[in-house]
Amino acid sequence: MAEKQTIELPVAAFRAMLLNFGPQHPATHGTLRIKMELDGEIITKATPYIGFLHSGFEKLGEHLDFNQYVTVADRMNYMSALNNDIAWHLAVEKLFAVEVPKRCQYIRVILAELSRISDHLVFLGTHALDLGAFTAFLWSFREREKLYDIFEMITGGRMTTSFTRAGGLWADMPKGFDDKVLEFCAQFPARLQEIEDLLTRNRIWIDRTKGIGVISGEEAVSYGLTGPCLRASGVVWDVRKAEPYSSYEDFDFEIPYGENGDVYDRYLVRLEEMRQSVRIAEQAVRNMPSGPVDVDQSKKIRLPPKQKVYTEMESLIHHFEFIMPGKGPKLPAGEVYVPTESPNGELGYYIVGDGKSKNAYRARTRPPSFVNYQAFSKMVEGRLVADAVAVLGSLNIIAAELDR
Amino acid sequence: MDLSDRISKQVLTTKLDEIVKWARKHSLWPMPFGTACCAIELMAVLASRYDLARFGSEAIRFSPRQSDLMIVAGRVCNKMMPVLQRIYLQMPEPKWVIAMGACASSGGVFDTYSVIQGIDNFMPVDVYIPGCPPRPEAIIEAVLMIQEIIAKERQEI
Ligand code: SF4
Numbered sequence: 001m002a003e004k005q006t007i008e009l010p011v012a013a014f015r016a017m018l019l020n021f022g023p024q025h026p027a028t029h030g031t032l033r034i035k036m037e038l039d040g041e042i043i044t045k046a047t048p049y050i051g052f053l054h055s056g057f058e059k060l061g062e063h064l065d066f067n068q069y070v071t072v073a074d075r076m077n078y079m080s081a082l083n084n085d086i087a088w089h090l091a092v093e094k095l096f097a098v099e100v101p102k103r104c105q106y107i108r109v110i111l112a113e114l115s116r117i118s119d120h121l122v123f124l125g126t127h128a129l130d131l132g133a134f135t136a137f138l139w140s141f142r143e144r145e146k147l148y149d150i151f152e153m154i155t156g157g158r159m160t161t162s163f164t165r166a167g168g169l170w171a172d173m174p175k176g177f178d179d180k181v182l183e184f185c186a187q188f189p190a191r192l193q194e195i196e197d198l199l200t201r202n203r204i205w206i207d208r209t210k211g212i213g214v215i216s217g218e219e220a221v222s223y224g225l226t227g228p229c230l231r232a233s234g235v236v237w238d239v240r241k242a243e244p245y246s247s248y249e250d251f252d253f254e255i256p257y258g259e260n261g262d263v264y265d266r267y268l269v270r271l272e273e274m275r276q277s278v279r280i281a282e283q284a285v286r287n288m289p290s291g292p293v294d295v296d297q298s299k300k301i302r303l304p305p306k307q308k309v310y311t312e313m314e315s316l317i318h319h320f321e322f323i324m325p326g327k328g329p330k331l332p333a334g335e336v337y338v339p340t341e342s343p344n345g346e347l348g349y350y351i352v353g354d355g356k357s358k359n360a361y362r363a364r365t366r367p368p369s370f371v372n373y374q375a376f377s378k379m380v381e382g383r384l385v386a387d388a389v390a391v392l393g394s395l396n397i398i399a400a401e402l403d404r
Numbered sequence: 405m406d407l408s409d410r411i412s413k414q415v416l417t418t419k420l421d422e423i424v425k426w427a428r429k430h431s432l433w434p435m436p437f438g439t440a441c442c443a444i445e446l447m448a449v450l451a452s453r454y455d456l457a458r459f460g461s462e463a464i465r466f467s468p469r470q471s472d473l474m475i476v477a478g479r480v481c482n483k484m485m486p487v488l489q490r491i492y493l494q495m496p497e498p499k500w501v502i503a504m505g506a507c508a509s510s511g512g513v514f515d516t517y518s519v520i521q522g523i524d525n526f527m528p529v530d531v532y533i534p535g536c537p538p539r540p541e542a543i544i545e546a547v548l549m550i551q552e553i554i555a556k557e558r559q560e561i
Pocket of ligand 1: 075160440441442477504505506507512513535536538
């Protein structure tokens with residue numbers, strides 16, 4: 001009789017299962033791909049792969065002039081295009097060493113804050129949707145439509161606004177704009193409360209978000225997190241307060257922060273930020289200074305008013321030269337970096353000018369999504385697969401900003 | 405009421421392919437392949453104000469195997485194109501494709517080394533929507549155009 005044989009199965013080798021998450025997955029918000037190694041349902045290792053939406057933003061920055069590039073900057077964090085516009089032109093203005101008039105700064109603040117609200121609303125809607133709450137999505141998009149109307153009224157576009165110009169804005173506020181903003185600000189907190197009532201004390205929501213994706217304040221700083229993700233860990237840092245730009249020092253607002261650094265706190269911080277944004281926008285509308293929105297013509301970085309172009313020879317020449325390629329104002333030689341507080345964190349542009357052309361020699365972006373995404377693996381390792389979706393949603397990664 | 409009267413009130417005669425087309429056209433199941441800004445506008449179309457459900461297309465499916473209309477919303481980069489092609493192939497016939505926005509149709513403002521200058525270089529497209537991003541009304545119009553295409557198509561049942 002043949003001897004009984006035992007076969008050793010290499011059990012350990014079979015244990016880890018590879019799960020490919022994305023790049024086409026409803027919870028990846030575009031085009032993220034994460035390779036997960038699983039032990040049962042526990043993630044032992046998560047490796048993000050990026051670059052699925054690399055569109056050459058920074059290269060375009062070298063080929064378009066400082067006013068044209070705003071159209072592309074728009075499309076970087078498309079949920080809050082105006083914040084990108086403002087950040088880009090703040091950097092350009094710093095390189096030109098000009099400061100825009102107060103009125104322009106205030107209008108920029110209104111737009112930046114409304115756009116912050118619209119970004120957080122998408123976060124709220126999609127994050128809830130990912131975790132199975134559909135109503136919050138519909139309600140937050142209803143509010144967003146109101147913001148779209150406001151943006152359309154002033155910039156002419158719903159989403160991709162391209163509104164700022166070096167040394168000013170494309171146009172002043174239209175008539176009735178301030179009333180519309182005030183009207184929105186008056187009704188928004190109550191609407192937000194309605195959405196909050198659906199989620200904040202909802203048992204399922206709390207189970208899915210509390211204690212998930214925890215990152216301590218120290219770790220958050222060492223990973224370079226910024227924005228709501230950093231503040232949710234208890235680090236009170238906001239560029240608007242720390243290094244005020246565009247007259248933020250004139251406004252009275254608070255910086256909300258969390259304690260635990262989990263998904264739930266990141267959600268709460270964003271909710272509170274929306275309320276603070278409403279406060280800032282209201283103050284800016286009420287204290288709106290009068291005067292011009294563009295820097296004065298002696299700086300020669302802004303187009304002359306149409307009236308003058310038709311009546312004065314010099315303005316006509318200036319206008320003509322401004323538009324011609326190879327003529328007009330050249331970016332001064334030098335390098336600048338300006339940080340701003342975008343809805344996702346610190347957004348800054350680093351521009352190198354060579355003094356020879358209107359195009360930047362180098363237009364580098366410091367995108368908050370890219371830096372915040374680093375912490376993702378840390379947050380999900382050792383957790384369940386379902387938590388990965390919650391964590392990803394709470395970081396609010398914008399693929400276009402991540403890959404540029 | 406005699407029998408022929410009742411029949412004329414309650415029974416409708418039609419051709420089989422007509423009725424199938426009619427059903428297909430009013431119950432499109434879109435698969436949003438959203439990569440960038442256009443995807444946010446697509447979400448707005450699905451949400452409260454514009455409500456694509458009015459046109460029978462609200463059953464969004466993220467699985468290609470359960471859908472018949474692909475909406476490519478956003479720019480598609482070199483690294484993403486194989487993924488898109490593969491997902492397209494996974495969709496069961498009959499299927500239709502909408503290229504939404506300037507990027508998907510032609511590359512848009514991103515005339516760069518890494519962006520596909522129009523997805524129609526690599527896969528069939530039925531309807532293009534111009535705009536950057538297109539307005540929600542334009543997206544609805546495109547869905548209606550797809551419905552027209554379905555109504556006109558000759559199909560073997
Ligand atoms: S067409 Fe415009 S809005 Fe749409 S993805 Fe391209 S850049 Fe974004």
